[in-house]
Amino acid sequence: MPDWPEHVLWWHLYPLGFVGAPIRDGVDPDAEPEHRLDRLEPWLDHVIELGLNGLLLGPVFAAETHGYDTVDHFRIDPRLGDDADFDRLVAAARERGIRILLDGVFNHVGRGHPAFRDQREDGPQLFRGRWIDGRFEADVFEGHDALVALDHSSPAVADLVVEIMCHWLERGVDGWRLDAAYAVPPTFWAEVLPRVRERFPGAWFLGEVIHGEAAQIVQESSMDSLTQYELWQGIWHGIADGNLFELGHAIERHDELLRVFVPQTFVGNHDVTRIASAVGVDLVPHALAVLFTVAGTPSVYAGDEFGWTAVKEERLGGDDAVRPEFPASPADAEGDARIFEAHRALIALRRRKPWLWRAHTDVVELANTAIVLRTATADDAVVVALNIGDEPVTLPAADARAVVTGDGTLADGRVELGPRGWAVLEA
Known part of the structure; x- marks a missing residue:
C-alpha cells in the first residue's frame, strides 16, 4: 500500500x-452537459481551512438517477459537466495538495447501460442472470429492479473494471471507493486490483463493506481498507442511547482489525442520518473526539462540520435530506460555530500526531455516561474524556498533562467535566 493514506483526511461529498x-425527474444521461462541477472549486479552500487534504467524491459518471445506476463509466455525468470540468477540478485540487478518490460502482449498472440493452445470448456475458425463452432475466442488487448485477465470474467484466480504473487514474485521481464491495466476491477484487496496481502502484482502494468478517475480506480481496460501520454504530448508538459500554466494545473490536489493515472511519456519510441528528448537537464534539483520536483514515461528511441536521428515511427520496444542495461558497453556509471549531481543533491535533493512524486505544474508565480513552505510542499519548450525562464528573487523566481542546479542567491527575462535557488531552 502507498504511504500517503497515512496522512490523508477526507472531505466526503455527494x-x-x-x-x-x-x-429523478427530467434526467437524460445523453443530454448536453450543464457545467455544475465548477461549483466545487470555491469549496476547496474550505477543505484546506478545516485541515483536510482529500476529496472523497460520490458518483460522477453518467447515470439515470442517483448516480449509482451508471450507464457510462467513461463519461462525466452531464448533470455535472464534461471532461474539461473534471480536469479543472483535478487541477485545482492538485494545486492545493488535495487528493481525489472516485466512487466506483462495479457491482451493478443501470438498466439503461448500453451493454445491458445490447445483451445477446451468443455474446459476451457481462451480467448475472439467466436466459429464458430468448429473454434475459437479470439478477438485481438487493431488490432494486433498476440496478442489474454484473457477472463477476466473467473475464470480460474484470477487464472492463481494470480499464475503467486505469482510465481515471491516468486522468489524475488517487484511488477508488468500491461501492457495495461486500456484494462482490473477494476473488474478483483479488484479480482486478493487482492488475491496476501494476500500472498505478500509488493507488489506494477503499471497499464499502457494511457487514461480514472485515479482516478476512481484506486478506482475500487485496483491498487496502474498508468502511468501519461497526465503529460508526458504536459511536452514535453509545452516545445517543446513553450506553458507552457499546462504544467501548466497538473500540476494542476496532483495535483487533489493526493487525490486518487500517479501516476508513467516519461519523457521517451520504447513506446515514447526520451525526447532529443522531446524537444531538450538544454531543457532536464527543463523537468527533473519538473519530479523530482512534486509529483509522477519517472522513468528514460535507455539512457535518457546520452541525447540519438531516434524517435518512427508508423510502423513495429518503436520502435527499442528507444529500442537500450547498450554497455557492462557504461564506454563505450557516452553521454551529462550536461544532466547526471542534472539527478544526481535532483535525489539527490529528495532523500533529500522524502516528494516530495505526495506534491502539485502551479503555481506561467506562460507565454508561462517561468514558476515558487513551491512544498511545511508546513516547506520546492522547487521552479523551467524555461525559454524556447531565451531572458533572471527575475522571482519571491517564497521565495526560495538558488539555488540548474541549471544556475540561485538569487537576491532580484528574479531569473535571461539566454536564455533557468533553476534553482531549495529551501527555
Whole structure:
C-alpha cells in the first residue's frame, strides 16, 4: 500500500446533490452537459481551512438517477459537466495538495447501460442472470429492479473494471471507493486490483463493506481498507442511547482489525442520518473526539462540520435530506460555530500526531455516561474524556498533562467535566 493514506483526511461529498442537479425527474444521461462541477472549486479552500487534504467524491459518471445506476463509466455525468470540468477540478485540487478518490460502482449498472440493452445470448456475458425463452432475466442488487448485477465470474467484466480504473487514474485521481464491495466476491477484487496496481502502484482502494468478517475480506480481496460501520454504530448508538459500554466494545473490536489493515472511519456519510441528528448537537464534539483520536483514515461528511441536521428515511427520496444542495461558497453556509471549531481543533491535533493512524486505544474508565480513552505510542499519548450525562464528573487523566481542546479542567491527575462535557488531552 502507498504511504500517503497515512496522512490523508477526507472531505466526503455527494456531487449531484451538492451542485443541485436533478436526481429523478427530467434526467437524460445523453443530454448536453450543464457545467455544475465548477461549483466545487470555491469549496476547496474550505477543505484546506478545516485541515483536510482529500476529496472523497460520490458518483460522477453518467447515470439515470442517483448516480449509482451508471450507464457510462467513461463519461462525466452531464448533470455535472464534461471532461474539461473534471480536469479543472483535478487541477485545482492538485494545486492545493488535495487528493481525489472516485466512487466506483462495479457491482451493478443501470438498466439503461448500453451493454445491458445490447445483451445477446451468443455474446459476451457481462451480467448475472439467466436466459429464458430468448429473454434475459437479470439478477438485481438487493431488490432494486433498476440496478442489474454484473457477472463477476466473467473475464470480460474484470477487464472492463481494470480499464475503467486505469482510465481515471491516468486522468489524475488517487484511488477508488468500491461501492457495495461486500456484494462482490473477494476473488474478483483479488484479480482486478493487482492488475491496476501494476500500472498505478500509488493507488489506494477503499471497499464499502457494511457487514461480514472485515479482516478476512481484506486478506482475500487485496483491498487496502474498508468502511468501519461497526465503529460508526458504536459511536452514535453509545452516545445517543446513553450506553458507552457499546462504544467501548466497538473500540476494542476496532483495535483487533489493526493487525490486518487500517479501516476508513467516519461519523457521517451520504447513506446515514447526520451525526447532529443522531446524537444531538450538544454531543457532536464527543463523537468527533473519538473519530479523530482512534486509529483509522477519517472522513468528514460535507455539512457535518457546520452541525447540519438531516434524517435518512427508508423510502423513495429518503436520502435527499442528507444529500442537500450547498450554497455557492462557504461564506454563505450557516452553521454551529462550536461544532466547526471542534472539527478544526481535532483535525489539527490529528495532523500533529500522524502516528494516530495505526495506534491502539485502551479503555481506561467506562460507565454508561462517561468514558476515558487513551491512544498511545511508546513516547506520546492522547487521552479523551467524555461525559454524556447531565451531572458533572471527575475522571482519571491517564497521565495526560495538558488539555488540548474541549471544556475540561485538569487537576491532580484528574479531569473535571461539566454536564455533557468533553476534553482531549495529551501527555
